[in-house]
Amino acid sequence: MKGYWKYIKPYLPYFILGPLLMLSEVAGEIVLPKIMASMIDVGIANNDISYVIMRALLMFGCICIMIIGGIGGHYMSIKASVLFSADVRKDVFKKVQNFSFKNIDEFSTGSLVTRLTNDITQLQNITRMFLIMAMRSPGMLIGGIIMSLTINPKLALILVVVMPLLAAVITLLLKTAFPRFTAMQKKLDGLNSNIQENITNVRVIKSFVREKFEINKFRNANENLKDSTLNAMKIVIMTMPFMTLAMNITTIVTVWNGGQFVINGSMNVGDLTAFTTYIVQILMSLMMVSMLILQSSRAAASSRRIKEVLNTEVDLTDDEAKHKDAVVTKGKVEFRNVCFKYYTNRSENILKNISFTANPGEIIGIVGSTGSGKTSLVQLIPRLYDVTEGEVLVDEINVKDYSIKHLRDGVGMVLQKNVLFSGSIEDNLRWGDENASMEEIRLAADHAQADGFVTSFTDGYNTELGQGGVNVSGGQKQRLCIARALLKKPKILILDDSTSAVDTATEAKIRSAFETDLKDTTKIIIAQRISSVMHADKILVISEGKVTGFDTHENLLKNNEDYRDIYYSQVDKEVSV
C-alpha cells in the first residue's frame, strides 16, 4: 500500500471505521459460545427455564449488534475501496493524458488499458478484502486463543501442536501457489495484449484474410491462460478439503480429550462445546489470513503496474519554459543544427544536423523516401518529441520556451496516421475550435474541399461518424482532418502526407485555397507526389535523415540528384500508365 497514502487520506474515516465496525462481529463470535456454555451448564443443568430464556435473549441481542456492525463494516469497507480506487483510476488516466509520445511508445496501448481497468479492479478488491478481514481474522485468532486458555489451559495445549503444524502446511501451500499465481497473471497479460492488438486492427486482419491465423494465435494464448489458471486453482481447491479435514481431526481430538475432563468432573459440558467452537474459529481465521496473503500476491503485481504508470516521469513538460505568455503570431519556423533520435541509448541519429528556415506565409514542401525522417522532423515543431541536439525556433523563440498549450494552439498539424472520433462531423471539426460559428466551420471545410461532400450527405454536418471515422472514405477522412486543423486558424499548418488519398484534381483545389485564403499561414507539406509540392516556395529534400537540398522545384531539378530521382521515377510512371 506504500505510495497510496495520498489516495487513502481523504477517505481515512471509512478506512478506519470499516475494520473497527467489523470488531463487533469478533466480539459476538467470542461471547456467543460463552453464553451458550452458561445456558447449558447453568440453565439446562438446573432445569432453570427463565435462565435459559434470559440467555437466549442475550444471544439474540448479541446477534443483532453483530448484524448491524457487520453491515456497517462491510459498507464502510466497500465505500473506502471504491472511492479510493476511483481516485487512483482518475489519476492514472490523467497521467496517461499528460504522457508525451515517447512515454506512450514505451507502454503499449494494450497494457495501458489493462492497467486502467483490470489492475485497478484488483487493487479495489484486495483493499475491500483487507479492510473487512484486517481486524476480524487476527481478532478472532487472538480472542479464540485467550478464551480457550481461560476455559481450560491444559486442553489448550492441543493448539501448541495443531497451530504450528497448520502454519507449516499453509506456508508450504503459499510457497507453491505464489509462483503459480504470478505465472497466471503473466498469461492474462499476454492474452489481453493479444486481444487489444486484434480488435484494434480487425479491419486489416479481415482484409488479409488472417482470421484463421489470429484464431490460432488466440487459442494458444487462451490455452496457456487456461492451463496456468487450473494449475494455480488446484492449490486453492486442495486447500479446502485439507482444511476441513484438519478442523475435523482437531475437533475429534478436542472432544476426545475434553471428554476425559468432563468425565472426571474437571470441566463442564457447555465449556467443552464452547472450547470446540473456539478451536474451529482459530483454525478458520488462520485460513482466512492465508487466503488474504495469496490474494495480495496477485494484487501486488497489479499495484506495481499501476505505480509504474503513476511514477513515470513525463519527459516533455513546459515547467522550465521562459516565455510562458508568448503566443505564435507570425509563423516563422527555424531549425538550427537539429539532431534527433527516438531512443537515447541508440547511437545513430535519425535526423542529422538539420538547418533550414521557413518564413511566415511560405509554402514549404518536404519530400524524401519512406523512413527518411520526414514525419520525425515535423513532429519536432509542435514538440510532440524533443530534439536531441540543436534547437527548433518558432518566431525566434525556442519551442521549449513556449507553454505547450500556446505552442500547439499556434501549430495545426494533420498527422500521417490521423483519426476522427465517434460523434457528428460538426463535433469532430469543433476540436479545432469549440466556439466556432457554423459559418467558420463551413469555411474551413470549404478550404479543405470537404464542404461539398459533407452537404451531399442527408444529415450534412450532423452526420454521425463511427469510431475512428469508419463511414467516410480515406480521402474524405483526410479532408475532414485538414478542415479540423484549419479551424484552429493556426499560424503554422503542417500536413504530413495528408492528401495521399485525395485525387489530384481535388488536391489542386485545396492547394489553391491555401494560396489565396491562407496567405499568412506558414504551410509545411509532406508529400509523396512531387506534383503536390512542386509549386511550393521551397522544397526540402531529405535523405536518410539529412537535408540534401532546400530550393525551388526548378533549381532542385537542376542541382539535386535525389530530387531528380524521385521526380523522374514519378514522371516515368505517369507516362507508362
Ligand SMILES: Nc1ncnc2c1ncn2[C@@H]1O[C@H](COP(=O)(O)OP(=O)(O)O)[C@@H](O)[C@H]1O
Ligand atoms: N515512434 C517511433 N519510435 C522509434 N522509431 C521510430 C518511430 N517512428 C519512426 N521511427 C523510425 O524513424 C525513422 C524515420 O521515420 P519517419 O520519420 O516516420 O519517416 P518518414 O516519415 O520519412 O517515412 C524510421 O527509421 C522509423 O523506423
Ligand SMILES: [Mg+2]
Ligand atoms: Mg512519415
